[in-house]
Amino acid sequence: MSGTLNVFVVSLDTHSERRIDPHITVEQLKNKLELxxxxxxxxxxxxxxxSVDDPTLVATLADDARPLGFYGLRDWHVLKVDDTNPSTSLTGQLTDVTQVEKFELSDTAYAERTDTVLAYKQRNKVGRFAPKDETSSKPPVEVKIDAGARCEVESTEPGLSKRGTVRFVGTTSFGTSEGVWVGIEYDEPMGKNDGSVKGERYFSCRPNYGAFVRPEKVKVGDYPVEEIDLNEEM
Structure with missing residues (x-):
């Protein structure tokens, strides 16, 4: 439907994403929100x-005859609905969801949707998708690690070596700090992913064989695949 806005409707018992026509009146909106x-x-x-992350008050819908557009309603605003007389309704009695089956959406499925906050931020280059100021960014540190090289990754457990093959070297869209990451395909299932993070793929491998580590934890060299001697304790 053209001309509609994507907003969040929040009350004590509900939280949902809705499409709202900014031309309807506050009274018409209230009739919809009751349902x-x-x-x-x-x-x-x-x-x-x-927004969901910023509860700053934009306006109070005080006049039932006014259209929503009069109050400056925009995409991804939050319509917060308070109950002025909860004793006459079930408000506050519907928040026990321990017996309700939980709906979960995988990171990949969420990333593929086009009607989410993530998709909106990507389209409009908001937040972490905003272009960085090239003048203030530091020059990338040169990393002399090539994809396809055999390597051994530093482990926090004494005596444990994690060997694998370098599959990716470069920057990523995940993480809170800038810099180069090295994607490793381990010889054994000692990783955390399959080469993709938050719906974005950097390389491909079997589940739990992939991991991303900082270059300083990677040693490149002649590290053959370690063989397990099944007859060692027989």
């Missing part, structure tokens, strides 16, 4: 907040 939140129209006090 979503369970709060009677007469009890609804609605306010607009900046």
């Amino acid at each position: 979503i939140t369970g709060i009677p129209v007469a009890n609804q006090a609605i306010s607009i907040q900046t």
